[in-house]
Every structure is written in structure tokens, then in C-alpha cells.
Amino acid sequence: MFSIMTRNTTLDPQEPDALDEMIVEFTEANPAFPQLLLAAERRRILLRTLAEQRKGRKLSQTRVAAAMHTSQPTLARLETTAADTKLSTVERFADALGYSVEYHLVPAKKSKRRTGVVVET
Numbered sequence: 586m587f588s589i590m591t592r593n594t595t596l597d598p599q600e601p602d603a604l605d606e607m608i609v610e611f612t613e614a615n616p617a618f619p620q621l622l623l624a625a626e627r628r629r630i631l632l633r634t635l636a637e638q639r640k641g642r643k644l645s646q647t648r649v650a651a652a653m654h655t656s657q658p659t660l661a662r663l664e665t666t667a668a669d670t671k672l673s674t675v676e677r678f679a680d681a682l683g684y685s686v687e688y689h690l691v692p693a694k695k696s697k698r699r700t701g702v703v704v705e706t
Contacts, residue, residue, distance in 0.1 A: 608622070625669070628675075631675065631686075631702050632663060632664060632675070634704060635675075635678050635679060635684075636664040638682050638684070638704065639664075645657075649678070649681045649682065652680075652681035653674075653677040653678060653681045660678070
């Protein structure tokens with residue numbers, strides 16, 4: 586268990602907060618919401634991983650954006666937001682770094698809904 590200290594208060598991870606309440610509310614409106622949230626998190630992890638690879642190779646956003654046939658501000662948004670990015674854009678980002686994106690279909694009942702991203706070098 587952990588707690589987060591902020592100014593004069595301690596946040597207890599066991600107590601529901603506004604985000605927890607929003608998730609419950611959205612799930613009541615759309616029972617598929619938790620799965621949508623997990624899918625968005627996996628996309629965010631993938632985009633962050635690509636951004637880390639770019640930085641690790643000391644490549645500028647401008648250079649990678651040019652290889653993707655897009656603009657530097659577009660790449661900056663891609664790296665810093667959790668937008669619902671098109672697969673073709675993610676594939677161009679990976680390609681500009683020398684990677685390809687592979688997809689694996691797994692029966693939903695057997696899926697572990699892994700959040701990790703595998704980067705082979």
C-alpha cells in the first residue's frame with residue numbers, strides 16, 4: 586500500500602476519488618468502457634515506447650516526422666497525448682525508427698490483455 590503526500594493532505598489509494606467515480610459513471614452508461622480504457626492505455630504505452638526509442642537514438646522529432654511524411658508538431662502531439670491514433674500513423678512512426686508493428690489476434694476469453702510493448706533489438 587502507498588500514499589501520496591500533497592501539500593497538507595494524504596491521498597489514500599483505498600478511498601474512491603473523482604476518477605474512480607467517473608469510471609463507474611461511464612461504465613454504467615457503457616458496459617464496454619473498462620475494455621475501451623484498457624485499449625487506450627495499451628496505445629498510450631506503445632506511443633510512449635516509440636517516443637523513448639526515438640529519444641534513445643538521439644533522433645529529433647523533426648527528423649522522424651519527415652521520415653513519417655508529417656510535421657514535427659503532429660509528432661509532438663502523438664508522443665504526448667493519449668489520442669486515439671490511427672494504426673497507419675503508429676506504423677509510420679515505428680517504420681521511421683526501423684521497427685514494424687506486429688498484431689496478434691487472441692480469443693478474448695484467453696487474452697491476458699497485456700499492457701506491455703515488446704521491443705526487439
